[in-house]
Amino acid sequence: MPPRxxxxxxALDSTSDRAVxxxxxxxxxxxxxxxxxxxxxxxxxxTELIDHYGASRMTVRNAISLLQGEGLVVSxxxxxxxxxxxxxxxxxxxxxFARRHREQGKSAFTVEAExxxxxxxxxxxxxxxxxxxxxxxxxxxxxxxxxxxxxxYLLDGRPVEFAVSYLPLNLAxxxxxxxxxxxxxxxxxxLEELGHRLDHFEEEIRARMPSPEEAKTLRLASGVxxxxxxxxxxxxxxxxxxxxxxxxxxxxxxxxxxxxxx
Amino acid sequence: MPPRxxxxxxALDSTSDRAVxxxxxxxxxxxxxxxxxxxxxxxxxxTELIDHYGASRMTVRNAISLLQGEGLVVSxxxxxxxxxxxxxxxxxxxxxFARRHREQGKSAFTVEAExxxxxxxxxxxxxxxxxxxxxxxxxxxxxxxxxxxxxxYLLDGRPVEFAVSYLPLNLAxxxxxxxxxxxxxxxxxxLEELGHRLDHFEEEIRARMPSPEEAKTLRLASGVxxxxxxxxxxxxxxxxxxxxxxxxxxxxxxxxxxxxxx
DNA sequence: TAGTGGTCTAGACCACCTA
DNA sequence: AGGTGGTCTAGACCACTAA
Numbered sequence: 001m002p003p004r005x006x007x008x009x010x011a012l013d014s015t016s017d018r019a020v021x022x023x024x025x026x027x028x029x030x031x032x033x034x035x036x037x038x039x040x041x042x043x044x045x046x047t048e049l050i051d052h053y054g055a056s057r058m059t060v061r062n063a064i065s066l067l068q069g070e071g072l073v074v075s076x077x078x079x080x081x082x083x084x085x086x087x088x089x090x091x092x093x094x095x096x097f098a099r100r101h102r103e104q105g106k107s108a109f110t111v112e113a114e115x116x117x118x119x120x121x122x123x124x125x126x127x128x129x130x131x132x133x134x135x136x137x138x139x140x141x142x143x144x145x146x147x148x149x150x151x152x153y154l155l156d157g158r159p160v161e162f163a164v165s166y167l168p169l170n171l172a173x174x175x176x177x178x179x180x181x182x183x184x185x186x187x188x189x190x191l192e193e194l195g196h197r198l199d200h201f202e203e204e205i206r207a208r209m210p211s212p213e214e215a216k217t218l219r220l221a222s223g224v225x226x227x228x229x230x231x232x233x234x235x236x237x238x239x240x241x242x243x244x245x246x247x248x249x250x251x252x253x254x255x256x257x258x259x260x261x262x
Numbered sequence: 263m264p265p266r267x268x269x270x271x272x273a274l275d276s277t278s279d280r281a282v283x284x285x286x287x288x289x290x291x292x293x294x295x296x297x298x299x300x301x302x303x304x305x306x307x308x309t310e311l312i313d314h315y316g317a318s319r320m321t322v323r324n325a326i327s328l329l330q331g332e333g334l335v336v337s338x339x340x341x342x343x344x345x346x347x348x349x350x351x352x353x354x355x356x357x358x359f360a361r362r363h364r365e366q367g368k369s370a371f372t373v374e375a376e377x378x379x380x381x382x383x384x385x386x387x388x389x390x391x392x393x394x395x396x397x398x399x400x401x402x403x404x405x406x407x408x409x410x411x412x413x414x415y416l417l418d419g420r421p422v423e424f425a426v427s428y429l430p431l432n433l434a435x436x437x438x439x440x441x442x443x444x445x446x447x448x449x450x451x452x453l454e455e456l457g458h459r460l461d462h463f464e465e466e467i468r469a470r471m472p473s474p475e476e477a478k479t480l481r482l483a484s485g486v487x488x489x490x491x492x493x494x495x496x497x498x499x500x501x502x503x504x505x506x507x508x509x510x511x512x513x514x515x516x517x518x519x520x521x522x523x524x
Numbered sequence: 525t526a527g528t529g530g531t532c533t534a535g536a537c538c539a540c541c542t543a
Numbered sequence: 544a545g546g547t548g549g550t551c552t553a554g555a556c557c558a559c560t561a562a
Contacts, residue, residue, distance in 0.1 A: 029474075058320070065327070069331050069471065069484060069485075070471050070472075070473065070474070071470060071471040094464070094521065095521075095522075096521075097521055097522075097523055098522065098523070098524060099523060099524055188523075198523035199523055200520055200521060200522055200523055201520070201521040201523065202356070202518065202519070202520055202521075203518070203519045203520075203521060204516055204517070204518050205467060205489075205516065205517040205518075205519070206512070206515070206516055206517075207469035207487045207488075207489050207512035208333060208486075208487065208512060208513065209331065209332050209333040209485050209486075209487065210332075211332065212291075212332070222331060223331075223471050224470075224471075225469050225470065225471060225487035225512070226469075227467075227469050233523075250468070250469035250470060250487070251470065253468070254466055254467065254468055255466070255467040255468075256464065256465065256466050256467075257464070257465045257467070257519045257521070258462055258463070258464055258465075259356065259358075259359055259462060259463040259464075259465060259519070260357075260359075260360065260462055261359055261360070261361060261450075261460035261461055261462055261463065261495075262360060262361055
């Protein structure tokens with residue numbers, strides 16, 4: 001008879017005081033780490049694991065749930081549990097806001113995606129006037145009303161980033177910035193045309209687990225954190241002219257920065 | 263009779279097709295978000311939730327496990343389930359490697375911790391020669407052997423960061439860099455004294471869930487991701503002189519960077 | 525239709541903490 | 544000793560997917 005997929009797994013150590021579901025998770029994790037199950041492979045079904053280990057269904061499910069929390073596997077109802085495929089990663093370079101990149105026609109996201117052969121999309125574009133949260137208001141130097149631009153970025157149909165840009169209303173109202181499509185080079189190009197020459201950006205980075213709502217927006221598998229990035233753009237007079245609040249699927253990004261030694 | 267802690271919770275919607283354990287989790291989450299349970303507060307016990315909702319124990323535990331995965335609560339055996347306290351956050355500023363900060367006596371970590379009234383500790387200091395991984399070797403320009411400095415940083419007894427520095431062996435051997443305590447200003451100060459004037463650093467940032475081993479080293483609650491930071495230091499001749507591979511408890515850090523607009 | 529994971533019940537025994 | 548969460552069993556019915 002052909003080897004079943006549980007042939008790749010060992011036996012439990014009944015003398016160990018490590019919980020059975022942890023031992024099962026350990027064995028599956030090791031098999032994944034060593035490549036005996038590759039990315040996208042199906043793990044043995046719950047029934048097979050129950051037979052192999054002689055454990056109850058809840059114990060087996062507990063083990064799998066542990067691996068889900070670690071981001072190692074994803075389950076698909078009616079199909080099985082699979083080793084989580086690693087999506088292509090988008091690298092944000094430290095010079096990504098250099099002026100020369102704005103002087104092309106397309107947006108940075110589009111250019112970059114096409115360079116690596118991915119299909120870029122932007123949806124959920126909502127532009128409207130709002131009263132900012134306390135935090136955003138402070139970052140914008142005390143703005144009372146702001147223009148908020150919300151959008152979601154997708155690569156090959158997969159959402160990877162959700163971003164909201166806030167600009168002081170007195171600066172953005174009745175300009176191309178308030179249009180759904182602000183034109184070539186994006187809002188930073190428009191800001192400069194309006195006389196707000198950009199000097200530098202400050203970024204703050206945090207990582208955490210998503211709320212259920214955020215997980216839904218980014219279609220995140222369980223066990224995938226988000227990177228929360230808040231960027232403030234300053235003009236040459238030191239005034240903040242934009243705050244961008246961004247939530248990124250952590251498994252889709254690497255952020256790169258350069259730091260001076262002086 | 264006095265209000266029990268479940269008095270803060272509503273009833274289930276039996277007409278909803280949302281799973282019972284999700285509804286229970288939703289109610290607890292909302293109560294936490296709205297501050298009806300504050301940081302560090304104890305949630306109703308499993309028994310109380312079972313009585314309140316008329317659900318079975320597994321259903322209630324399933325709900326709590328959902329909240330654990332979101333990083334909202336932590337359970338303590340024999341005590342209860344608590345709203346996860348937010349630890350003080352360590353902010354890494356964009357000028358943290360400026361030369362002027364090295365010219366003091368103490369390490370950056372120590373100075374910074376004492377400034378915010380925390381007690382800094384460094385343990386697990388292991389310094390030894392190693393053969394680098396392919397990735398580290400590449401980053402160091404093809405080094406065959408390296409000096410590896412491992413250490414764990416703690417604030418008020420809580421581990422927050424685990425870091426390994428790699429330096430080309432031919433550069434670090436028989437220097438203070440190979441000592442457990444490299445002296446005031448740390449290894450960057452020593453590198454400069456040895457004639458390797460530092461020019462800039464490059465950092466790469468990722469976020470993900472920790473492996474069980476990493477979670478143990480950093481004593482992470484479930485639902486807390488890690489920030490994985492890889493820094494390469496370059497001297498004025500453009501040569502990489504150090505790679506530092508760092509794992510940080512994501513709930514203990516905010517990283518700040520400055521980006522040029524030009 | 526058969527196999528998969530998703531939800532739920534009703535119990536049991538254990539380990540840990542506080543008192 | 545009593546309350547808390549941790550582990551485990553043995554079932555049940557359901558929803559989704561594929562052949």
